[in-house]
Amino acid sequence: MKKGYKSLITLMGLPSSGKSTIARMLAKELTDKSGILTVVIGTDDIRKIIPSQLEEFDPDIEPIIKKLTLNNVQFCLNNNFIVINDDMNYYKSMRHELKQIAEETQAHFILIHIQISLETALEWNKKRGLPVPQEVIKRVYHRFDPPGDYKWDTPLVTIQSDKRSPEFAIKTILSKLLPIITSPFKPQVTSPPSKPGINEQIDKITRKMVADFAQTNKNPPLLKKISNFRIDYIKNLPNKEILIDELEKDFSQKLQEFVTRVKQAK
Amino acid sequence: MKKGYKSLITLMGLPSSGKSTIARMLAKELTDKSGILTVVIGTDDIRKIIPSQLEEFDPDIEPIIKKLTLNNVQFCLNNNFIVINDDMNYYKSMRHELKQIAEETQAHFILIHIQISLETALEWNKKRGLPVPQEVIKRVYHRFDPPGDYKWDTPLVTIQSDKRSPEFAIKTILSKLLPIITSPFKPQVTSPPSKPGINEQIDKITRKMVADFAQTNKNPPLLKKISNFRIDYIKNLPNKEILIDELEKDFSQKLQEFVTRVKQAK
Known part of the structure; x- marks a missing residue:
């Protein structure tokens, strides 16, 4: 009855874009149609095994949850299942990590982009009783590395x-997906390691600069303000492509000005 | 802040005995008290990653879910967490498998028995809206291999x-548990591999005989009746200890009589 080959179907999209609904329906259809067990693995489910994390969110724990999630993806591919990764995957590096697991386990790598306007995502999240803070959805929206720079990073379906x-989404996805998962995996010429996307670079550089500043300035209320300042700064960057080289200088200067303003305001 | 050593805390008990409540509360307390991340891993949570299994239960999938569960236990121990296994673990062989993972990863192995009367388990299950069929609870009750035959298979707390x-349970468990998880792991003289418990042997032998019978008799309504007959047979075995040698002969004879009766009744 096995008519399919192991595949890693990677979803990408905002919180409250309907990823989990699509993931579950797709898994059921694929199990029925291909006879291959299809599993849905995502950090939101893995997080539930750490009770302390549900009561009081600790950002330091998230890398562990990520690692556990990837371990489950790998284990299921090694056991010849079809895996649907139900996560936001907003940075290109997140998608690349999954692509590498697919390559290592000789599985098809298939990207599916679940697109939604920011307004509708916020509205749907509200209707669901705000499982995610609206701020987080806005932040992910602004950080989203658009796909399409590489062949591997180009969605099969959007x-x-x-x-x-x-229902329409599932029909569309299946029509494009079935021809792929029913053909054997052919290793491709390995693509060169990709650079992190522009949004991730900006995030990392500014985050590091704030962390450096925090090393010598133990002042929680000020650091909280700086953290918000950093997020606003990123959101309001006019032209990300040009700025990347200048970023360090520009952010350092604006940060200094901001700190001076805050201190004078006291 | 790390004051503890990696440990595998294995729960055992009937469905609806309160294992999950105790597991979650204990995890939170341990994370707070030991500073070591404590995770709760059980097949009920792992099963959720396979959407088809939730809609239509397929017993052939269960060994995969078991494998995935054990893989997560192992991964978390290798990453120096405290792991609570929230499962029924009614067969000695299930507990032994976990004990071996603990040994391999050099983690403390600690067994905690959550005991409840069959009547109360049935009542609590009813109050929760019957997440588990009452029949399953009865079946697990009759199959439970009592612990205590080996040192490793003796609960630290019941x-x-x-x-x-x-709350009282957590207090009792913690008082006995903390001295263990705060001392380093010492490898013990390896115990000889344990035989499966008596209930598991009876289950396996009769299950195999029914499967052999089904090979040559493709008659679903009859096989369904035989499956129930087998369960009743096990439940009503008068003296399990004596019967094990005689079991194959006895069950074969009773099975033949049963089949004859069913066929005559038509």
Whole structure:
């Protein structure tokens, strides 16, 4: 009855874009249609095994949850399942990590983009009773590395989940997916390691600079303000492509000005 | 802040005995008290990653879920967490498998028995809206291999969950547990591999005989009746200790009589 080959289907999209609904429906259809067990693995489910994390969110724990998630993806691919990764995957580096696991386990790597407008994501999140803070959705929206720079990073299907029903989405995805998962995996010429996307670079550089500043300035209320300042700074960057070389200088200067303003305001 | 050593805390008990409540509360307390991340891993949570299994239960999938669960236990121990295994572990062989993982990863192995009367388990299950069929609870009750035959298979604590509050249970468990998880692991003289418990042997022998019979008799309604007959047979075995040698002969004879009766009744 096995008519399919192991595959890693990687979803990408905002919180509240309907990823989990699509993931579950797709898993059921694929199990039925291909006869291959399809599992849905995502950090939101893995997080549940750490009770302390549900009561009081600790950002230091998240890398562990990520590691556990990837370990489960790898284990299931090694056991010849079809895996759907139900995560936001907003940075290119996150998608690349999954692509590498697919390559190592000789599985098809398939990217599916669940697209939704920021407004609708916020609205849907509200309707669901705000499982995610609205701020987080906005932040992820602004950090999203658009796909398409590489062949591997180009979605097989992009679903406008705010314009189409989940049933239509599943039909569209299946029609493109089935020909792939029913053909054997052929290793491709390995692509050179990709650079992190522009949003991730900006995030990392400014985050590091704030962390350096925090080393010598133990002042929690000020650091909280700086953390918000950094997020606003990123959101309001006018032209990300040009700025990357200048970024360190520019952010350092603006940060200094901001700190001076805060201190004078006292 | 790390004051503890990696440990595998293995729960055992009936469905609806309160294992999950105790597991979650204990995890939170241990994370707070030892500073070591404590995770709760159980097949019920792992099963959720396979959407088809939730809609239509397929017994052939269960060994995969078991394998995935054990893989997560192992991964978390290798990463120096404290792991609580929240499963029924009614066969000695299930407990032994976990004991071996603990040995391989050089983790403390600690067994905690959550005891409850069959009546209260059935009542609590009913109150929760029957997440588990009552039949399953009865079946697990009759199959339970009692612990205590080996040192490793002897619970550190036995909690009467129908007589004590979860808060009291946690207090009792912690007082015995903390001295162990705060001392380094010492490898013990390896115990000889244990035989499966008596209930598991009976289950396996009769299950195999029914499967052999099914090979040559493709008659689903009859096989369904035989499956129930087998369960009743096990439940009503008068003296399990004596019967094990005679079992194959006895069950074969009773099975033949049963099949004849069913066929005549038509």
